[in-house]
Amino acid sequence: MNSDAELELARQFRDLAGVPKETEWPAHFDFHIGGYPLRVTYSVQEFLRLRAPYALGEQSPPDGAQATYRSNAGAPLSAIRPMNIELRPETSDHRAAKATDVAVEVQTGDPPFDREVYIDSPSHSHVVQRVLGSPELRASVRALLAEGFSSIVIDDDEGEICAHLQAFTESHQRPGCAARMLDAFVAIVRNVPHVARSSEPRPADAERTLLRIGGILCFVLLVLGTPAYFLAAGARCDFEANPGATVLLSLDGCFTPIPLGLSAGLLAGLAVARVVSRRIRGRSSSHERAPYAYAILMILSIQVALALSAAVLWTR
Numbered sequence: 230m231n232s233d234a235e236l237e238l239a240r241q242f243r244d245l246a247g248v249p250k251e252t253e254w255p256a257h258f259d260f261h262i263g264g265y266p267l268r269v270t271y272s273v274q275e276f277l278r279l280r281a282p283y284a285l286g287e288q289s290p291p292d293g294a295q296a297t298y299r300s301n302a303g304a305p306l307s308a309i310r311p312m313n314i315e316l317r318p319e320t321s322d323h324r325a326a327k328a329t330d331v332a333v334e335v336q337t338g339d340p341p342f343d344r345e346v347y348i349d350s351p352s353h354s355h356v357v358q359r360v361l362g363s364p365e366l367r368a369s370v371r372a373l374l375a376e377g378f379s380s381i382v383i384d385d386d387e388g389e390i391c392a393h394l395q396a397f398t399e400s401h402q403r404p405g406c407a408a409r410m411l412d413a414f415v416a417i418v419r420n421v422p423h424v425a426r427s428s429e430p431r432p433a434d435a436e437r438t439l440l441r442i443g444g445i446l447c448f449v450l451l452v453l454g455t456p457a458y459f460l461a462a463g464a465r466c467d468f469e470a471n472p473g474a475t476v477l478l479s480l481d482g483c484f485t486p487i488p489l490g491l492s493a494g495l496l497a498g499l500a501v502a503r504v505v506s507r508r509i510r511g512r513s514s515s516h517e518r519a520p521y522a523y524a525i526l527m528i529l530s531i532q533v534a535l536a537l538s539a540a541v542l543w544t545r
Contacts, residue, residue: 235397238277241407242269262411265418269411279392279410281418283384307425308356312384318374319347326516334513342367346374349513351431356424360384363420369413376410377401383421390418436509440518443525450532461539486542490535498530 243250246258246269255272270278326332335348335357342361350357360383361367370381373392377400381392392414400406459466466483505526506519 232397234399234401235273238397238401238407239271239273241405242271242277245407245411260411262415263419265415267411267414267418275395277394277397279394279414281390281414283388283390283418283421283424305423305425306356306359307427308352309429309431310384310424310426311386311388312350312352312356312360312424313386314348314350314352314357314360314383316370316374316381316383317347317349317379319345322516323347331510331519332513332516333511337361337367339364339367342371345371347513351434351512360421360424362422366417366420369416369420372413373410373417376406376413381417383417384424390414390421392417436512436518440521440525443522443529447525447528447532451528454532454535458535458539461543465543481543486535486538489542490538491531493538494531494534495527497534498527501530502526 239256242258243256246260248258255270255275258269258271260267260269265281267279267281270276270280323332323334327334335350335354336343337348337358346367348357348361361370373381376394377396377398378392378394379396381390383390385391462483465481502523506523509515509519509522512518
C-alpha cells in the first residue's frame with residue numbers, strides 16, 4: 230500500500246468532481262459524464278470503488294460472427310438478472326484450473342482479452358458473450374485492470390456496474406490517472422447492451438447450497454462441540470470431584486477419544502474430500518469452491534469421528 234499514491238489519486242478525483250477535501254469516510258465523488266451518473270467511493274487505506282447503474286447502453290446488435298450471440302436476430306437480449314459478470318486479472322491458478330478442466334470459462338474470441346481477463350459468472354455463456362461483445366468495452370476492461378483494479382462486476386446484486394481498486398501503487402501518482410480511470414469506466418457503462426429481465430427462474434445451484442449448509446454445520450459444531458464433549462464426559466473429566474478420573478491411561482478416560490477421533494477423522498476426511506472435491510468442476514468458480522468443500526469435509530469428518538469415538542469408548 231502506497232499512502233502517497235493513494236492520497237494523490239484521491240486528490241485527482243476530488244479535483245475532477247470539484248468538491249472540498251473530504252471530512253467523512255468513506256468519501257463520495259459524484260460525476261455525470263456523457264449522460265451517465267457515476268459515483269466514486271473512497272475509503273482511506275481501504276479501497277476505491279467506481280459505480281454506475283447498468284444503463285441501456287448504446288451498443289447496437291453485433292454483426293457477423295457476433296450475431297450468434299442473439300437468440301433471435303434483431304431482438305433484444307433477455308437474461309436472468311442480476312447477471313453478476315465478474316472480470317478479474319487472469320492468474321496462473323485460473324489457467325491451471327482450466328487446463329485440468331476443473332474450471333470452465335466463457336471465451337469472447339478476443340485473444341488478448343481472453344488471455345488477460347478471467348470471466349466468472351453464473352449467466353449462460355451466450356449472455357456473457359453478448360454483454361462483452363463490444364471491442365471498446367473489452368479494451369476498457371483491460372485498461373482498468375491494467376491500472377490495478379482487482380475486479381469489475383457488470384450487473385451486480387444492486388443492478389450496477391462496479392469496479393474495485395484495493396491496492397494503491399506508485400503508478401497511481403501519474404498525472405491524469407483518475408481521468409483515465411473514469412474514461413475507461415464510462416466506456417464500459419456506455420457499451421453494455423440492453424438486457425431485458427427474463428421471467429425464467431435462475432437454475433438451482435445445489436452445489437452452492439450444500440457448501441453453505443456444510444459451512445453452517447462446521448460453525449455450529451466448532452462452537453458447540455467442546456461444551457457438548459465435556460457434558461457427555463460427565464465425571465470422567467471432573468478431576469476435582471472425581472480423583473479417580475483419568476486422562477489417557479484408560480479406554481474410557483477423559484481425553485482418550487481425541488487422538489483416536491483425530492486419526493480416524495483425518496483418514497476418512499482425506500479420502501472423502503479427495504473424491505468429492507474432484508467432482509466439483511464445470512463452472513467458472515469450481516476451482517474456488519473445491520478448497521472450501523475440502524475444508525468443510527475435513528472438519529465434519531473429524532467432528533463425527535470424535536463423537537463416534539467417544540460413544541464407543543465411553544459406553545463400553
